[in-house]
Amino acid sequence: LKKTQTxxxxxxxxxxxxxxxxxxxxxxxQNHRNLIKTNSPIMFSLVENTYIxxxxxDKSFYFYMVISEKAITNINIPALPGMIENEKEGYFLEIDxxxxxxxxxxxxxxxYGWQTYLQLQQQEIDYYILVIDFPDNEFRGFHMDLRYGxxxxxRILQIIDRLANYKYxxxxxxxxxxxxxxxxxxxxxxxxxxxxxxxxxxxxxxxRFIGLIPLQQTIGHLEYLLKLDEFNQHREVKDFPExxxxxxxxxxxxxxxxEIDEICASDKKAYELVESMLIEIINSxxxxxxxxxxxxxxxxxxxxxNCKNNFGLYGRADLYIKHINQMAKIVIEHGKIPIIWDDxxxxxxxxxxxxxxxxxVIMCWLYYESNRNLAKKLIKKYNDSGFQVIGASAAKCSxxxxxxxxxxxxxxxxxxxVFMWADLCDEFxxxxxxxxxxxxxxxxxxxxxxxxxxxxxxxxxxAQFMWNNNINKSGFEELFLENFFGVNGIKNLFNNNNxxxxxxxxxxxxxxxxxxxxxxxxxxxSLVSAYRIKSQAINRELYRLNTNITEAERRIVFNRLKEVxxxxxYLKPQIAELLNIYYYQDDIDIFINSKFETDEILYKNYV
Ligand SMILES: [Zn+2]
Numbered sequence: 254l255k256k257t258q259t260x261x262x263x264x265x266x267x268x269x270x271x272x273x274x275x276x277x278x279x280x281x282x283q284n285h286r287n288l289i290k291t292n293s294p295i296m297f298s299l300v301e302n303t304y305i306x307x308x309x310x311d312k313s314f315y316f317y318m319v320i321s322e323k324a325i326t327n328i329n330i331p332a333l334p335g336m337i338e339n340e341k342e343g344y345f346l347e348i349d350x351x352x353x354x355x356x357x358x359x360x361x362x363x364x365y366g367w368q369t370y371l372q373l374q375q376q377e378i379d380y381y382i383l384v385i386d387f388p389d390n391e392f393r394g395f396h397m398d399l400r401y402g403x404x405x406x407x408r409i410l411q412i413i414d415r416l417a418n419y420k421y422x423x424x425x426x427x428x429x430x431x432x433x434x435x436x437x438x439x440x441x442x443x444x445x446x447x448x449x450x451x452x453x454x455x456x457x458x459x460x461r462f463i464g465l466i467p468l469q470q471t472i473g474h475l476e477y478l479l480k481l482d483e484f485n486q487h488r489e490v491k492d493f494p495e496x497x498x499x500x501x502x503x504x505x506x507x508x509x510x511x512e513i514d515e516i517c518a519s520d521k522k523a524y525e526l527v528e529s530m531l532i533e534i535i536n537s538x539x540x541x542x543x544x545x546x547x548x549x550x551x552x553x554x555x556x557x558x559n560c561k562n563n564f565g566l567y568g569r570a571d572l573y574i575k576h577i578n579q580m581a582k583i584v585i586e587h588g589k590i591p592i593i594w595d596d597x598x599x600x601x602x603x604x605x606x607x608x609x610x611x612x613x614v615i616m617c618w619l620y621y622e623s624n625r626n627l628a629k630k631l632i633k634k635y636n637d638s639g640f641q642v643i644g645a646s647a648a649k650c651s652x653x654x655x656x657x658x659x660x661x662x663x664x665x666x667x668x669x670x671v672f673m674w675a676d677l678c679d680e681f682x683x684x685x686x687x688x689x690x691x692x693x694x695x696x697x698x699x700x701x702x703x704x705x706x707x708x709x710x711x712x713x714x715x716a717q718f719m720w721n722n723n724i725n726k727s728g729f730e731e732l733f734l735e736n737f738f739g740v741n742g743i744k745n746l747f748n749n750n751n752x753x754x755x756x757x758x759x760x761x762x763x764x765x766x767x768x769x770x771x772x773x774x775x776x777x778x779s780l781v782s783a784y785r786i787k788s789q790a791i792n793r794e795l796y797r798l799n800t801n802i803t804e805a806e807r808r809i810v811f812n813r814l815k816e817v818x819x820x821x822x823y824l825k826p827q828i829a830e831l832l833n834i835y836y837y838q839d840d841i842d843i844f845i846n847s848k849f850e851t852d853e854i855l856y857k858n859y860v
Contacts, residue, residue, distance in 0.1 A: 261725050266372050267713055267736045268420055268720030270386035272336070279381035281350045290325075291318040295360045296367060299460065316363045320370070321352035330356060334385050337362070342422075343387030346370060348378065361422075361462045362387075368418050372736070375767070390678050392643050393719040394423035394687030395712060396468070399431040399446075400477070401692040401701045401840060406450050408835040410457055417461035419716035424458055425545055425687055427468035428534075430477040436529050440478055444837050451537050459540050466543045466592070469534040471527045471580045472515055472573075473551030476697045478526070479513040487523035489515040490556045511696050515551050518572050519559035528583060535587045543614070544584045548577060549594030573597055574608045581610045592616050592643070599631060606638040616687065618645035622669040625677075632681050644674040644686030646715060648708040651694040660703050660782040660848070661754070664747035667711040672726055675718035688715035700847035704832075706774040710747055713737060739766030751783040770834065777827050781848060784824060788817050788852050798859070814860045821849055 264273050289304040291297055292311040296318055300306060304320075311317075317330050333356060337343030344357040344366030355366035369384055395416050404412065416424060430442040433451070446454075458465040479488045490512040516523035535544055554569050555561055564572045577593060584591040591610075595617040598606065615635045619628045628644070635642045648667055652658035674686040690708050693699040713736075714729055730747060734740050738761050746757040758776035765772045791813045798810055825845060832841040 261728070263725070263728055263732055264382075265376055265732065265735050266369055266384075267732060268388075268717040269724050269732070270369065270384045271721065272385045274383045276381040279350060280379055282379065286320050286322045286353065288321050288324060289318060290321075291363075292316055293318065293360045293363050295460065296363055299364075299367075315356055315358050316360050317354060317356045318363060318367065319352055319354055323351075325352055328352065328354070330354060333358065336385050337387050340387035342391070343385075344369070346382070346384040346386070348373065348382045350381075364417075364462055365420050368420060371418065388420065388720045389722045390683070390685030390719045392423055392683075392685030392687070393421050393716065394425055394466075394643070394685065395421050395715075396425035396427065396645070396687050396689040397705075398427035398429060398468075398690075398692050400427070400429045401843060402705055402836055403431050403444060403446075403840065404705065404835050405837070406446065406453075409454060413454070413457055413461060413463060416716075417463060419713055420720055421716055422462055423464045423466060423543075423685075423687065425466045425468050425689075426454070427470075427545075429470075432534065432537075434530060434533055436533065437526065439481065439483060440530070442477075444839060448537070455538060455540055464543065465538060465541055466545050467534045467538050467541065468545035468547060469531050470547035471531060472518070472548055472554075472576050474514060474547060474549065475516055475527070476511065476513050479516070480697050484526070485513065487516050487520050487526065488513055489517045489560065490553050512553075513697070515553050517557055517560060518554060518576060519557070519563045524579075528580075531580065531583060532587075535584065535589065541589060543590045543592050544587075545592040545616070546577075546580045546584060547594060548573075548580075549596050549618075551597060570601060570605050574605065577613060578608075578610050581613050585610075585612055590614055594618055594645075595631065595635070595642075598635070603634075603638060606635070606640075609640075611639045614641045614643060616643045616645050618647075618689065619673075620645075620647040620650050620670055621666060622673050625673050628673070628677055629680075632677065632683070636681065641684060642681070643684050644677055645689055646670040646674045646686060646711075647689045647691065648711040648715070649702045650689065650691050651702075658703075658782075659700070660785055661707055661751075661778050662703055662711065664710060668714050668729070668747070671711055671715045671718055674715075675722045678719070679722040685719055686715070688712055701844050704774055704778050704844070706771050706835075707778050709737060709768075709771055734761070738764075738768055738772055740764045751779050751786070754779040755783065770831075774831055777824065777831060780820070781824055781828070784817065784820050784848075787813075787820065791817055792852070792855065795855070795859075811860065814856055817852070818856060818860050821852065825849065 263269060287304055289300055289306040290309055292309045292313060293316045294308060297306055297308040315333055319325065319328055334345055337345065341359045342362050342365060344355060344362040346366045346369055347354050353370060355363055355370060357363040357366055373382065413424065430440055431445045432441065433445050433448050434440045455465055478484050516527060531546065554572055555564055555566065581591040590612065592614045593616065595615045598615065617628065617631055632642050647670060649662040652663050671688065677683065678685055688711065690705065691702055693701045710733060713733055717724065717729060731744065734743055740761050743757055743760065746754060755776060758772060758779060761772045762769065762776050794810055797806065828845055829841055832844060
């Protein structure tokens, strides 16, 4: 038990429970408890290997688990507290001298009580604790795409376990070409998941009360399809775009970001393709309540002459509405709820929004605190038009133009973004939000974003604030370090410069009681981030070698080049070793080359 900077009591549990009470005068030996009695078949099977268990036939009006060291008869299980009577995910947990009781209206609530118990048990708690807890939001989502850096199958299951431990209940999985498409197997990448693995992921999520939501793009962001020779003809942008001047001020190039992004909306074969892919995805997720059909950032619609003729030069909204409704219909006919990204709807007026099927759920993605007012305006507009809205924050996203964030997420921004959505969920009574983890900036040629395992700080922050919107924000970093790594006394780590982050994580690598892999990733990646800044500085100075300079000046340049080279040679094998544990060789090559190859080519003539 400790106090946050503003003096509130906190307990080492994430998400922080709504209410708790501790009494350190009531002490006991808690760690030897190995008997479990429950009337929940799900919990009975989940704890299978670690406990001696009894499944009771008790048809009480609620579910319970009793954990004890010796067999106990006649336990008086108390009535559920009023606070959680109407909370289907709520639970009651009491750790006392002789036994622990967890109780809930539902097996899902019981599961969350069990997760809290597991976190406390790891800390070897040996005094009385009472927790009464329930979430603020019913949609607590985590998203990842498998475009680049797909974790090995066992690691995906570990990630799901961790999400469950932090009480996430939705997992949006964007397979891209790592899904085993049957009708068009040529779309599928050789590192794809197998049908059996996808079945196991479905079951694994369901046993942990996580709703798996597959994301299948249907109009834009189909680079993985349109990059293939066989399907390239179905793209919307067929000619290199014309501009009035020979360049555009868009940081990524011409008027159009990416010519293999969208399918042509007038191309029947293209629709047959995306509908076939969508239906295969739906059928592989029989238990999923939602299907995400993407539909974001389709900036190049109505570029081709057929589309101009069919929809009119200014017919983008009509085209888009037709597309959403057509895809939504397929999802709804399969008994599921469609979700779309909101960005293409942002300019829609009420009349246009009225034409969109109102069963579609709108996922509003805004990744910066500076978007707060825009978010409010959009949520209000969508709600007024009768749509359900779910928020989306980012744990890492496109911050490429800022070199220091190519290798480590911009933690202050990421956490502020989580806080923003916690506030908005509260203010607008949203169902909740999802935290997105993007593997690279969309497109097939973009370099990878920071290493996946650098995201746990914002991801677990979102778990905390989706469960508990109004909890104290300033105490989170300390709580995270204690809960996730089991370390105390390290402060102001994530919002600091690379050197502080690096030395902080050097210490955590030595001191941590768990998650040492993630600590090592943070240590190395903070150094890669430092490398990036150094290498970009020396790159700017290289021109000097071809000018009239003195020997002393030349030595400065060469010494800097050598330092950067030494750092690079130090990092490369360590990164490879870390990646090798959970990722495939192809992705390791992409990651390492994307970080260092340009520099190596540039410096080849000098050192
Ligand atoms: Zn077209």
